[in-house]
Amino acid sequence: DYVFLGKGDPEKVSAETGISRELLEKIRQEFLYWYPVDMRVSGKDLLGNHLVFFIMHHVAVFPRDKWPRGIGINGWVLVAGKKMSKSLGNYILIREAVDYWGADATRFAEAYAGNSGLDDANFEPEMASKAVDLLYEWYKFATENYDKGDDDYRFIDKWFESVINETILKVAREYEQINTKNVLVEGFFNLQNSYKWYIRRRGAPNRSLLKRFIETQTLILAPITPHIAEEIWQAIGKQTSISKAQWPKVTDQDIDKHVQKAEAVVIKLLEDLDEVIRLKKNKPKRVTIVLPAPWKYEFLDKVNQAYRTTGKLSEAIQQATKTLTPEQRTKIGKIIPIIHKNPEILDLATNPQLETQALTDALPLIQQTLGAEIVIATEEQLQNNPKAATSLPARPAIILEE
Incomplete structure (x- = not known):
């Protein structure tokens, strides 16, 4: 009662239990440090028993200011669409994954496994294998092409600059919501496809825009694949760690929707011409x-x-x-x-x-x-x-x- 509810005199409790007053007060203070619990995280299979009891016991025993403030529920981790389970033999140990694919490719596949929400995460071994090549190709591209290009500034440069700015804002919102799959879809795959179109349209890139693309793409990847991002950051001449780099400052005013629409007309026209x-x-x-x-x-x-x-x-x-x-x-x-x-x-x-x-x-x-x-x-x-x-x-x- 003294430890959890603060009832009784610590001297008397010490005399009755044989525990020193100093230790009793330390235990009490430790309890007060941790309570109330801000977040209890558990699996969705425990919703119907452990977590219900968790709430009921706290309500029965503790005053309201010590009740849990939140419960987070994890779903299953699926492997290639099936529940990961020892009985099925399809489980993957983190240590084995890192030995096989490497840390960053494993993290890439984990991030791509799903967004926050009620859907179960789906780890795809195929994506982890693909990520090995994707990350190596990005490392080679970034380190070999940084500071290349010309200094002309054309209409298509306006378009790509607007796309980069819009991507930065989208990715920031997705990171805030811990939607890591959306981060990779918007901030890696879609941005890579936009660059491919930009190069197809322009031929050689604008020098400053290519540098910005490489820096932005690497910054977007850094929270998910920190090791390869750090390697790239140092290789392109940055003096500080990428973990200390500032997120690009962009506002809605830096996005030119009209330029993007005009370029979409070009894309649609080429499709129509082909047909x-x-x-x-x-x-x-x-x-x-x-x-x-x-x-x-x-x-x-x-x-x-x-x-x-x-x-x-x-x-x-x-x-x-x-x-x-x-x-x-x-x-x-x-x-x-x-x-x-x-x-x-x-x-x-x-x-x-x-x-x-x-x-x-x-x-x-x-x-x-x-x-x-x-x-x-x-x-x-x-x-x-x-x-x-x-x-x-x-x-x-x-x-x-x-």
Whole structure:
């Protein structure tokens, strides 16, 4: 009673028990140091017994200020989708995993096993093996390419810089929630894919942007794979440990959604071109990409605003059509079915200047991909061409000449 509840006189308790007063008071103070328990962590199979008793016993024995403040529940650890169990013989010891895959590859696979929440973590041995190669490849890339590239700054550089900034913010939020799988999906796999597109679009990278990409990618990995991250950090010339490095300071203002949308138009256009050309028997010698008339950007913006309010595309188009001139209404009939068929353009549409910049910057890649002459024209320049009239923001018309 004295140790747990503070009842009685320590002198009397000492005399009755033969335990010194000094030791009794030390035991009491140790109990008060640890109680109330902030978090008891246990397995989900103990919910129906141990943890229920844990709550009931504390309520029965202790005053309210000594009741547990929280209980954390762990699920099973699955291996390749099956519950890890000694009886099944599919269990993996940490020491064995580290000996086989190494510490960082094991940690990578553990982080990829799942996010915080009620779902069971799924450790995939295949991912651990893959992580060995992924981390080694990143080490080689980072150490061999740091400070390479040119000093030009193009439209695609704006895009990649915005993507890096957005990734930093996303990853920070996921780390705060201990969603380690999301960290790797957003901060490693998606960022790597964005870099591949950036290099495909640009050829050689911008020097300062490549350095920033390597630093950011390594910082994102550091909490999960600290050893290889530290090796890279030192190899690229950093003077302090990566564990002491500051997380990049980025705000929402550093993300340019309009630039990202304009680049998404380029990606979608290449997909459309590939599909159109596949359906043709003969390869075209000339491809004209037709940008829409300025009034269509305003029209689609009004459709988008109305759609957000009503949630009904047909109703939004009707509302936006009322704002058009009589001449524009005669032309709208051709493009309404295209909007219904391709509602994603509502999300991709941006201002005409950025869309033109993105497509102009991508001309070398489009030309190289198609092996044909590529021309960018406006709808006004091709007034007599019925195909040009179908051009829309985020979905330029395509005219093929064999």
